[in-house]
Amino acid sequence: MPETRILLKHRDEPGIEDIETYERLGGYTALRKALGMERQEVINEVKSSGLRGRGGAGFPTWIKWDGIPKNTNQPHYVLCNADEGEPGTFKDRELMLKCAHQIVEGIIIAGYATLSKVSYIYIRGEFVESAKMVRKAIDQAYRKGYLGKKILGREDFDFDLYIHVGAGSYECGEESALMSSLMGERGQPRLKFPHAPLPVIAGAWNQPTLINNVETYSVVPHIIVNGGAWYASMGTQGSKGTKIFSLSGHIAKPGNYEIIFGMPLLDLVELAGGVTGGNLKAIIPGGSSVPLIPAEIAKDFTLDYEASQTVQYRMRTMRLPVVGSGGMMVFNDRTDIVTLMLRTAEFYAHESCGKCTPCREGTRWLYKILYRIVSGGGRPSDLDILMNICDGIDGRSYCALGDAAAWPIMGSLKHYRHEYEYWIEHKRSPLGDNFVPPVPNRLNLNFELLPAR
């Protein structure tokens, strides 16, 4: 199956960063069309498209849009999550770099549909190149009257779009932490539903707030121009339209690939030129937060929100996601899974915001124990301890970062237990003596449990 480029259609078009080129290729006709529709009609179109959020959780987009209170004088905010930080994911970076106007147009339509006057795009501070393109797109859109006062002559539609840049924190991609960071605080999450109102009722500055991912907004103009039914004609029962997957790792042609939902996982690997440096060992299909899939069972998976992996722990059966953010990392058979998990654990330990105990302590313990195993000090009981810690984090942490830290390790313990056991028994990698694990030691952890290095 080939690619189906909708969002990335114009990525190689020279001058696409200029508004004139974008308009010539049909840009901002969706906005004109939307402004000719009732606000509820716009939401209904998004509903019939079946669009689900592309930030990782796959939440139906229209429910958020429809949930913003109507007929109030409260300020409403529209936020665009461009804090892309999930390891393996680089689709939002390219969408901003190559197709910034598409995002801006989607945000303005969302603002119109939700009666909002102000919006912010929160871009991670590292993305300077991409953010410059968004700046340029916004400045041009103001000049053309697509942003600002009385947009396209509509007396009742004023709308501003500001850029807020982050300063280095994965956790700020979590929507409530993003709002904290936007309001000038530490990037820590806030109490969530059902313990607190949903963001659509009380989000940023306690006002109704819509938050979606860059890719989600990028889809909107296409839905408005071609209709929700057109979009829903692509994909599977529960996953409509196209999704961008970012391929990296041991892959011949790394990069972003836009495909229709439902494609077999291995077809996408083929599309990206196949595995390099050896045979396929495992794939992390949707960013570091989803568990890896071993080559032996990879043929059983398709890329859609329905696909999931089952993990058992004591009395609990969990179905873990496959698609996630679309950051697909491919690993060949020279990859040591235990070291890979050590590096994953290090990421989460470093990025844990520290607000809740299961994640703050648990991620560090996972890291310490994995570190002990690859330093040659592993004990047979370590595997149970790892699983126990994962169980202590999963479902018990304040935000989803904790769960995401536990899942990959739970998955690897299911599929690669023998590799852990080999490490513990032989104090070296099952890949052979020449294998030198990269031993990260950048965290300021307390290593008293570890043997001297």
Added chain:
Amino acid sequence: METNGNEGGHRFSQKSIAQLDEIITHYPERRAAMLPALWIAQREYDGYLPPEALQEVADRLERPLSEVQAVASFYTMYNFRKRGRHHLEVCTCLSCAVRGAYEVMHKLEKELGISAGEVTVDGEFSIAEVECLDFCGAATVVQVGDQYFGNVTAENVDMLLDQLRNSDSHTPVELADALVKIMTPGGSEAAPA
């Protein structure tokens, strides 16, 4: 840097004050301009945030110093020590790790005679390990100031160092300046293409 007659040892230039005033209007509360103000401070104070810089942000946003410290210390891109003129941030996260990021890191440490987290004696370079820069298709990725360098290997990293030695661009100040311009409406006209 001139002080523009600022009281209390404040260092923000007139331009920075104007930019901060503009950015404050984007939010319903003054305090929301905390991250932008810290970026302006990092530009004005030579690429890092000494205690005076945090104090100036606290004064300008009318917030307690402790709050400014608490916020600034949460984020990894605010520097509390002076970095090298070129601060090399090597991504060693998953996709980069399996494509030789640690070899790049070790080569840099050897070549520059410093470890991750340190600055060379001449102040030219500093290195750090960072988490995923989300450009994994071009692993290994190294960020230097406002620029990403992709497909860096232990073999070609020398060329990168040579290029940087001869370049006045991609400094920590330039990174902060680029981000402030990005947050300023009309900033794209001022920014180079």
